[in-house]
Amino acid sequence: MPRLPHSLLQLASKKSPLLPLVLRGTRDLPSAINELRWLTEHVTATNPPCPRFARKRLLYLCKRRSRAEPLQYILGSQPFGELDIKCRPGVLIPRPETEAYTSHLAKLLINGELDEQFSLSSEEPVPPFPKAEWRGRSVEGKLRILDVCSGSGCISLLLHSLLSKSGRFPHIKTVGLDISPKAIALANENLFLAIQNKHIPSLHFQSQDVQLARALHPSSSPPAHLRGHKLLKFLASQKRKTEEKTQKLQLSGSNQPIHFAQHNIFSSLPKWAGDVDIIISNPPYISCSAFYTSTSRSVRKYEPRLALVPDRNDYGVDASNRISRFISRDGEESDIFYKRLLWLYKRGEASVLVMEVGGQEQALRVVGLALKKKQVAGRNRVEIWRDEPGVEAQDGEEQFVSVEGRVVPVRGAGKMRSVVLFRVSEMVDRKKEGVGEKKAKNGKGKVWNKELECWEEKNKESCWDVKRRKDQEKRRSRRQKKKARRRGEGIVGNASQ
């Protein structure tokens, strides 16, 4: 880390005696000035009892900042789009790049540019889900989103609030998964905050209000001579506390539009995890060596390593693990999450997969991984988004890269920040057919078959029906031939004996 020049420190101390302290944290004068202003605003906004105390507190905060503690941890929050996300040590701070691609995805969905991805699946039979409320498709405004490595919950919350505010998607269900219990707790707090600030509609908001009103004003008013009695007051406060508790419990319950759950995605996932419409993820992607060379001091010292560096040992990825079979040992260790995400995407029926990546090299590696899998390569449109996906590319930034003999468009301006896969409509058709047949063969897709039959009854004259009948006939004839052959063999065997 280069030293700060004396002239700069002098310049800073002329402006404010606290500025050199902040400058030590930021290493940059304009942003130091801004941060000092925000710190001062924070101290005055929290209403200190006296000006002397306020000065002391400001000095304390500036000293913390001089040790490169992130401003977001000091102030306890970070604006993310229209939301304000709480931040706490132990959970990754939301980044502006994440905000950019999340809001871009929301914009695409709201403008209907991804409609073909979803509308096609609606014409097909609806596969059943373990959870009843997940039934139904996006065309009726239903959308299921899976946020892998949710952290502070910023992506889920922003996407949910933008989509629900647009009014195009009245029924959105979002699930966030993270390995860290701290992150899950914080995400739930953020959800509560967002609902309070009316960014996210709450399913139970009305009943909550009613309950709260009931708790505050007990319906049966006590007799006049007992009014103001201490015991009654105590009882009322107890009641209020329990009400608040139940309210919080309700929030974390699965009835809520957003549900955050602690889960290691390298352990076995529930079946429904693949059956979503959108998978979005900001996984740890910094390699071990890059962690010591290219990360900034505040990130290295204060932010959780678990959220930054994918370590096989941290996530229990080793040879003994059943899931590790899917993740080959070769390749960079920093890419293990992408392999898992691609596997999840391939297995399930999500139509969009958004993955944040660390830069150009990693983006190309991830695209390569995706294109290596034939099932993914043939049926998907692959794009790379830069830091600002909605902006036109600047000079000197190429708009296409070729990976594995395929030209991949690069959108926006800045550094390559995310890899996006869209399932192409015709391909979905073929894939589903394939999956259906496979399941039928394995005998596992009983429910699926039932659904299929129902659907076939409804439209008997469809071409699929004809095809299916032909297939059955073929299979039957094959079976008969086999039987005949076996019989023949048996006869031969008997004869030889």
Add this chain to the structure above:
Amino acid sequence: MFGSPWICRRCINTYLKPGKRRLLRFSSTISHGSFSPALLARARSMASEHDRLSKETSETFDAKVSRRIGELKSVAAALKEWEDTRNSLSELNTLLNDPTTDSELRELAIEDLATTASELDTLSRNLATSLTPKHPFEDLPCLLEIRPGVGGGEAGLFAGDLLRMYRAYCSRKNMRASLLKFETEDGGSDASGDSPLQEAILEIDVPGAYGKLRSEAGVHRVQRVPATENKGRTHTSAVAVLVLPSLPTSGTEGQEVWEADLKDPNSDYYVNPTDVRTDVMRARGAGGQHVNTTDSAVRLTHIPTNTVVSMQDSRSQHQNRERAWQLLRSKLAQARREAREEEVARLRRGVIGVAKMGRGDKVRTYNYGQQRVTDHRSGLSVHNLDDVMEGGDELDKIIDSVKTWLGEREIEGLLAEDETTAAANVTK
């Protein structure tokens, strides 16, 4: 010996030098009586529109249309009267020119002719005023600001006199006037005392005050022997008077207009998003998870006009962006409004020629030596200075004359606009 008698040098100089010319006024208060065809055509088209609209609304009622009818009504009525009178005048003329009319009838006709001609004059003036568009701020209360110009202490003293004059005028006209700001040169802030004035703002809180007093804006010149002068020389100093409409500060209606304007491509506040380049501070180095930056600065550049707005107050980039857009919109709207006003002013100045309406030229002279007040725009001179300075009837007379003059200028401006649009249509 000499062919010509001796003449003193001074006389020769005055005789030969063309410098001192007789005062010629290029603008006059006399209305022309007959109209230019363009203006007449405009009046006729307005009248025909009025007829058409009133016919349409006889069955259905629409608030917008009826308001438009109200606007056109005065023009239509004035035009009708004017045309009737003109027809009668031409009839009288033919009667006079006809040799077969008997003498008795001829006398009657001659009598009638004189009255009809004068009637036509007033009617044409009426028509002209009804044709002039109403100033958009006519109905608003106004702020009258007085500042001394060149002339030092004497200008300040005269500024005080002017302030007294306007206050007297307002009280005579029953207009509520209150002093918003009063500063003298030695720092006093009470209206009494004789120290020179530095700045005074008079608020006239009556609807329509702007329409009454807007003609007062300009440089007022005074020629007198000041109280501070001990050698008895006449000084010329100037005082600037500014008249501003006081716009209502609150009101939900304005807010609605703002909201609606954002989506309307014709409005001043509309900015095409494709014309704007957004620059965001990006993290140096690898970005993403590698660094945690607090830079939230947003810079917007409107490419066609090269207007740059940057905003970094808030921690939220989202908020900064919104504020920057708001700022850019208002900046562009102001620039557009100014450009439009400049265009109109240029057009009118081209017609009006010498007479300028800005504060660059003096608009009125108060000559104490001759006890005379002359308005240079309308050309009206009044020889009762004391009455004027007390805000009496004479001041009223001057203000009215300026108003009619302003009305005529506006008509000329309208005519010029019509002609230019007609020319543009022809070239198309």
